[in-house]
Amino acid sequence: MTDTDEIPIRFTLNKSPKNIFCKSTETLLSLLREGFGLTGSKRGCNQGLCGACTVLIDGNPMRSCLTMAATCNGRDVETVEGLLENGKLSVLQQALVDSGGVQCGFCTAGVTIALTSLLREDPKPDRTKIREALSGHLCRCTGYVKIVDAAEAVAGKAGS
Structure with a gap:
C-alpha cells in the first residue's frame, strides 16, 4: 500500500453517517477540514501538543492531527460543529x-x-x-x- 492508495471508510460524523475514500496517510484533521469543510478544529502544532485539533472519537477527546482518518472506520466522530443544538450554540x-x-x-x-x-x-x-x-x-x-x-x-x- 502506498500513501496515494485510497481506503473506503464508513463512520458517523456529527450524528450523520458518512462513506468516503481517504488516502492511507490522511489525518482525520485533514479529512475534516478539506474533505468535509469543517474548519472548527485547527491545525496548531501538528504534533498533538496544543489541543486545537481535538475532536471526540467514540466520546473520547482525541487529537485529530495525530489520528489517521482510516482508523475512524466504524467509529463516531464529533466536532465542535456537531455541538450546535437546533442551530444554536450549546x-x-x-x-x-x-x-x-x-x-x-x-x-x-x-x-x-x-x-x-x-x-x-x-x-x-x-x-x-x-x-x-x-x-x-x-x-x-x-x-x-x-x-x-x-x-x-x-x-x-x-x-x-
Whole structure:
C-alpha cells in the first residue's frame, strides 16, 4: 500500500453517517477540514501538543492531527460543529462566549470539545477537574480563568 492508495471508510460524523475514500496517510484533521469543510478544529502544532485539533472519537477527546482518518472506520466522530443544538450554540459554547473565554478563538474548538467530554462524564466537576481537562490545551489569550469560569457556570446544567 502506498500513501496515494485510497481506503473506503464508513463512520458517523456529527450524528450523520458518512462513506468516503481517504488516502492511507490522511489525518482525520485533514479529512475534516478539506474533505468535509469543517474548519472548527485547527491545525496548531501538528504534533498533538496544543489541543486545537481535538475532536471526540467514540466520546473520547482525541487529537485529530495525530489520528489517521482510516482508523475512524466504524467509529463516531464529533466536532465542535456537531455541538450546535437546533442551530444554536450549546450551553457551554454560549457560556464561553458570555464569559469572554473565546478571545482569538484559535483554541476554542479544542477547549470546547475537552470540556464537553468532561461535563458529559462528570456534570458537576470542580475547578480542579476542569483545569485537569484543560491541561493539554494551549491558550495564549485568556489565561484560562474565563474558560474555567464558563465551565463552572454550566456545571450541573443540562445540555452542556
